[in-house]
Amino acid sequence: MGRLNDGKWEDVWYDTKSSGGRFERSTTKFHSWITADGSAGPSGEGGFPAESGRYHLYVSYACPWAHRTLIFRELKGLHEHIGVSVVHPEMLSDGWEFRTDFDGATGDRLYGLPFMRDIYTKADPQISGRVTVPVLWDKVRKTIVSNESAEIIRMFNSAFDGLTGNRDDYWPEDLRDGIEEVNARIYDTVNNGVYKSGFATTQAAYEEAVHPLFESLDWLENRLADNRYLMGERITEADWRLFTTLIRFDAVYHGHFKCNRRKLIEYPNLWGYTRELYQWPRVAGTVHLDHISHHYHYSHETVNPHRIVPVGPDLDLDAPHGRDRLKAAA
Numbered sequence: 529m530g531r532l533n534d535g536k537w538e539d540v541w542y543d544t545k546s547s548g549g550r551f552e553r554s555t556t557k558f559h560s561w562i563t564a565d566g567s568a569g570p571s572g573e574g575g576f577p578a579e580s581g582r583y584h585l586y587v588s589y590a591c592p593w594a595h596r597t598l599i600f601r602e603l604k605g606l607h608e609h610i611g612v613s614v615v616h617p618e619m620l621s622d623g624w625e626f627r628t629d630f631d632g633a634t635g636d637r638l639y640g641l642p643f644m645r646d647i648y649t650k651a652d653p654q655i656s657g658r659v660t661v662p663v664l665w666d667k668v669r670k671t672i673v674s675n676e677s678a679e680i681i682r683m684f685n686s687a688f689d690g691l692t693g694n695r696d697d698y699w700p701e702d703l704r705d706g707i708e709e710v711n712a713r714i715y716d717t718v719n720n721g722v723y724k725s726g727f728a729t730t731q732a733a734y735e736e737a738v739h740p741l742f743e744s745l746d747w748l749e750n751r752l753a754d755n756r757y758l759m760g761e762r763i764t765e766a767d768w769r770l771f772t773t774l775i776r777f778d779a780v781y782h783g784h785f786k787c788n789r790r791k792l793i794e795y796p797n798l799w800g801y802t803r804e805l806y807q808w809p810r811v812a813g814t815v816h817l818d819h820i821s822h823h824y825h826y827s828h829e830t831v832n833p834h835r836i837v838p839v840g841p842d843l844d845l846d847a848p849h850g851r852d853r854l855k856a857a858a
């Protein structure tokens with residue numbers, strides 16, 4: 529685990545000393561957009577037109593942020609147009625690696641490089657910052673288009689529609705304000721809340737994260753009592769962003785990150801909802817609980833020094849979800 533400093537690798541863990549024991553997620557560096565015609569998107573530079581076979585996704589199956597992009601690649605029928613390389617689940621002193629000695633770890637399918645950091649320095653030899661996944665790579669310009677999952681899923685939602693004919697819209701115009709509002713709370717207290725809880729190095733910082741997390745889970749449980757999806761009858765990006773945290777909850781966050789007031793399976797609506805999303809066409813294939821559990825328990829030495837990977841829990845993700853009793857979109 530470490531970061532690049534002027535293109536050179538330094539092996540350092542997250543610094544929580546300067547922040548009172550709080551984990552503070554750093555911001556990402558690459559913010560360009562693939563668009564249908566190559567015009568510039570909301571940030572970054574233009575010149576990344578939607579083309580089949582031009583772009584490549586670097587992901588970890590363990591990572592909830594990368595998982596969003598994999599789900600959108602499936603939902604939007606992009607699997608034939610965008611290739612994927614999957615890192616090894618162990619993130620140790622060299623950061624993410626392209627070792628292949630774990631089922632599903634593919635190595636670097638484009639260049640055969642050993643480490644994820646080599647992709648970052650290929651884009652910018654003097655780069656400084658963390659080496660995170662996901663990364664959306666442009667094979668033509670040999671650079672990173674974006675390493676921000678929230679933006680990558682929005683590109684995938686529409687940029688390739690002309691190519692694929694898939695016009696399913698997970699960010700519909702009439703629901704955008706509501707989606708942004710729900711995303712903001714879920715990002716801060718749930719998606720990132722589990723990390724803030726798990727990586728806290730003081731009791732106060734931990735409690736500052738874990739209480740709002742469970743308040744949000746109660747709020748979501750309530751919201752999903754009468755709403756099939758977060759925004760009502762239509763499934764949107766807000767649901768997929770929440771899903772990647774929920775699917776990891778009992779296997780990792782409950783124990784390893786000490787988010788243990790309750791388990792996900794103790795919330796009937798959230799648990800049924802998680803199963804429905806898991807059972808959505810093409811989604812189960814993006815869920816790799818072996819990578820998930822192995823990554824967190826094995827990589828975070830400060831949290832789990834003996835690197836023992838627990839064997840459970842046994843979850844029946846294929847059990848009927850019963851959510852059809854709530855009205856779905858026609």
Ligand SMILES: N[C@@H](CCC(=O)N[C@@H](CS)C(=O)NCC(=O)O)C(=O)O
Nearest residue numbers: 591592593658659660661675676677
């Ligand atoms: N804001 C980024 C966050 C990505 C991120 O933090 N990924 C984690 C894996 S779950 C990572 O690669 N961490 C490595 C590190 O922090 O050094 C996004 O949403 O794409």
